[in-house]
Amino acid sequence: MYPFTFQPIFKERVWGGRNLERLYHKPLPPGAVIGESWEISDRPGDASVIANGPWAGRDLRWLMENHAEELLGFKSGGSFPLLVKILDAQEKLSLQVHPPAALAKKLGGEPKTEMWYIAEAARGAELYVGLNPGVTPAEFKNKIADGSVADCFHRESVAKGDVMFLPSGRVHALGAGLVIFEIQQNSDTTYRVFDWNRVGLDGKPRELHLEQSLASIDFEDFAPGVVRSIYSSNPVLKVRVLVDDPLFRADACQVKRGERFHLSSDRAQVLGMIAGRLVITHAGRDLELHPGQFALLPASLKRVTLQARTRVEFLHVQNRQG
16 A cells, blocks of 8 residues: 555536636536546545556546555545545535435435535635524525525635635525535535526526435534634644544644644544645655645555655545544
8 A cells, every 4th residue: 555646536516617627627618618627535436546656547436446444544444534525616516415414314315414615715705604693494485485595694704725614504605616525425416596697508407406415504603714723833733633533634744844744543544735845755756746635645554654755734534534
């Protein structure tokens, strides 16, 4: 086992753009409006292909079928527990919700708790997240009927570097002019509440899921704010806790140019580059990461050595599922 990088899987979306090419030099297909780059995925039909090392060309599904315990740190017959994406939202996304774990199976879906790291934000960019104080289920239903349900959503202004945690059941949508890193449970269940009366790439209105949405929404989740943590004072590796959840822990990390440091874990770890150049050294081989790239560190590596070629910022995610 060794640190893995993967080939991105691009998804065309009606609300997408071309910023992943501009910001991260992603090889986007010509002329396509790309809203999502799936960086680490073990979804049916969308398994990430290994891009580096002796197993280049094999995929994450193969790793899970043949090396799950080495990869995760425990025995598993299931899928890789995390799904990692970059989203380019040049238009607003649909107002939506993901089903909570207690209801997901009954509703025919999968629970999905996620985190958004704001990598770039246009001036005035905002999130639709949670409900405005006092909104009731009855009022919410009435405003769905008259087309004004967006008025029920709390709107949170955001800037580059902000973070929003989205547990299952929290209604939400990305506003326009945002590029985000998304860390989530391995799930692709989304229930749309409202889609701004627009049509999809096929020219038809996209499906809404009102019954499932109303069953999933936490109607006591009012006006959530961005994560308010601060960086530690460690002179080598400054750490800011973003999410500390039973599903995963996510930190933002800053390292000065030239510093050498180590990461250790008995579970799978994911690194996501925000800025700078970071080198991972393992078994005498170097893997250099650039902004917009992600690496998966198998649990069996235990301790990994890293060095900042420039000042670096990155996300450090540790899986806790299983």
